Amino acid sequence: MTNATSHQTTKLQAGADFPIFEVPKIGGGTVKIGGDTDGWTLLIVYRGKHCGRCKNYLNKLEQTYSNWEKAGFAVKCISADPLEKVEDDIAKFGWTFDIGYDLQEPQMRAMGLYVSDPLSSQETDRRFAEPGIFCLRPDGTAQIIAISNGPAARPDLDELLDGMIFTIENDRPVRGEV
Numbered sequence: 001m002t003n004a005t006s007h008q009t010t011k012l013q014a015g016a017d018f019p020i021f022e023v024p025k026i027g028g029g030t031v032k033i034g035g036d037t038d039g040w041t042l043l044i045v046y047r048g049k050h051c052g053r054c055k056n057y058l059n060k061l062e063q064t065y066s067n068w069e070k071a072g073f074a075v076k077c078i079s080a081d082p083l084e085k086v087e088d089d090i091a092k093f094g095w096t097f098d099i100g101y102d103l104q105e106p107q108m109r110a111m112g113l114y115v116s117d118p119l120s121s122q123e124t125d126r127r128f129a130e131p132g133i134f135c136l137r138p139d140g141t142a143q144i145i146a147i148s149n150g151p152a153a154r155p156d157l158d159e160l161l162d163g164m165i166f167t168i169e170n171d172r173p174v175r176g177e178v
Helices: 052-070 083-093 107-112 157-169
Strands: 021-024 030-033 040-047 073-078 098-102 134-138 142-147
Touching: 021 052, 021 098, 021 107, 030 073, 030 098, 040 052, 052 073, 052 083, 052 157, 134 157, 142 157
Parallel strands: 040 073, 073 098
Antiparallel strands: 021 030, 040 134, 134 142
């Protein structure tokens, strides 16, 4: 059994205000996370260029992106990768949703994400966040929190969208607050 370190992550509570921060955005400007918005937000935190499963997930997102927009969601993806790695992936895969980069460890921890060290310098050269998918209400509170400590466990995007449309249309409350 290993000892806890000083780098503990605090679990983000359902219905809580999502942390507010900004990261640089591909193409200029920033991706703003949290706080009041004009609509719902789908936020996907992905591991980075080194993760083949992340690329598959973001490719699936690209296929469903217009459905998320039609449902009233701003779609935002972020990772700890530097600009060059994200630009390489966008050039290769043609993703059209907003992507932020250079996510910092304190931001990862504020979202309640698991943080990993690279297994080798071939994987990446920095700590990175394990997957997190969040649906945020227009008031900046967390409706859905789905975090994983590895790349193989993430919500199906079609199922998630279907559930969120039901939630919005039926004014369902945040669950899991007890």
